[in-house]
Amino acid sequence: MEKQTSPQESPHRDPSAVFDPAAASPFLFAGGHPGWLGLAYRAHGEDWTELTLPWREDLVGDDVRRVIASGPIFSMLDMGGGMAIWTREKRFVPVATLDMRVDYQRPAGEKADVIARCECFRTTRSAAFVRGIAHDGDPDDPVATMAAVYMTIGNASGGAAKNG
Amino acid sequence: MAEIDRPDLLSNYARSLGIEVSGFEDGVPVLCVSGIDAIEGRPGHFHGGATSGLLETAGYAALRVALSENGEDAQLKPINITVQFLAAAKKAPLFAKARITKLGRRSANVTVEAWQEERDRPRASAVMNVMIQRIEPGDS
Numbered sequence: 001m002e003k004q005t006s007p008q009e010s011p012h013r014d015p016s017a018v019f020d021p022a023a024a025s026p027f028l029f030a031g032g033h034p035g036w037l038g039l040a041y042r043a044h045g046e047d048w049t050e051l052t053l054p055w056r057e058d059l060v061g062d063d064v065r066r067v068i069a070s071g072p073i074f075s076m077l078d079m080g081g082g083m084a085i086w087t088r089e090k091r092f093v094p095v096a097t098l099d100m101r102v103d104y105q106r107p108a109g110e111k112a113d114v115i116a117r118c119e120c121f122r123t124t125r126s127a128a129f130v131r132g133i134a135h136d137g138d139p140d141d142p143v144a145t146m147a148a149v150y151m152t153i154g155n156a157s158g159g160a161a162k163n164g
Numbered sequence: 165m166a167e168i169d170r171p172d173l174l175s176n177y178a179r180s181l182g183i184e185v186s187g188f189e190d191g192v193p194v195l196c197v198s199g200i201d202a203i204e205g206r207p208g209h210f211h212g213g214a215t216s217g218l219l220e221t222a223g224y225a226a227l228r229v230a231l232s233e234n235g236e237d238a239q240l241k242p243i244n245i246t247v248q249f250l251a252a253a254k255k256a257p258l259f260a261k262a263r264i265t266k267l268g269r270r271s272a273n274v275t276v277e278a279w280q281e282e283r284d285r286p287r288a289s290a291v292m293n294v295m296i297q298r299i300e301p302g303d304s
Contacts, residue, residue, distance in 0.1 A: 031201060031204070032201060032202075032204035032205060032211060033202060033203055033204055033205055033210075033211035033214045034205075034211070035201075036201070036203075037213075057176065058176050058179075058180035059177050060175065060176040061176070061177045061178075062175070063172075063175075064239070069175055069176075069177035069178075070242040070245070071177055071178075071181075071216065071220055071221070072213075072217075074213055074217070074220070074245065074247075075211065075212075075213020075216065076213070078212045078213045078216070079211075094206070096249060097212040097247075097249050098248070099246070099247070099248055099249070100246070100247050100249075101244065101245070101247075102245055102246075103244040104243060
């Protein structure tokens, strides 16, 4: 597995900047777990983001079928959920996932890329609520659905992102 | 225990993420992933997705061992997983062990905990339901 290092300059960590998921994605997905997964930005709206997880042999979870395992789908939904919060809030705020549930409706298609669409439908001073789906081409025929609660870390009102 | 032919406990995904079987406790596998770059979320910490991947893999591993000890071969499919993130996991070895709360004919219910230095201070826990499709010896 190739090693990737996090960039020193990360515009998304500038608390004064408006969070733009398209612009932040190259930095968010440059290294670490998201980089290892190979996540890519796909689309976004006011309060939602879409990410793509390209199929890869070493993300397969089943000996029989060549489908992406449930673990990487969970990771992508977790990441997409955080980005949906920042997109809705229009700024980067450090958050931590508190509780996340994923229901797996069916396996993804063989060698299919998986797409996650996550929507932050409510934020309070200290919590953010997200729902999302994962699909492999047809959003009306999801592979998985998710529901999650995230908590803001530290001084949320100040938007201090240094320990994000 | 050591003489039993153990089933393969790790998927491609789990191996690729760096998950290893670190040992067995009372016949239950303890899984571990070290603080490598592939698990990192915010700097110096595990990504929640990597933590969840370890929890889920530990759940499957415990089921595979239990089914193997019963002399059964089965395909396991995820139904759902709920993860509680209790404390940030540092970029250091993270362990996970599952407890099978129900092993039924068609599904299993499993709880899993992940910890670092302090065993009684788990970093995350999960509850999972898993579909079990047993493969009869005569099936091809």
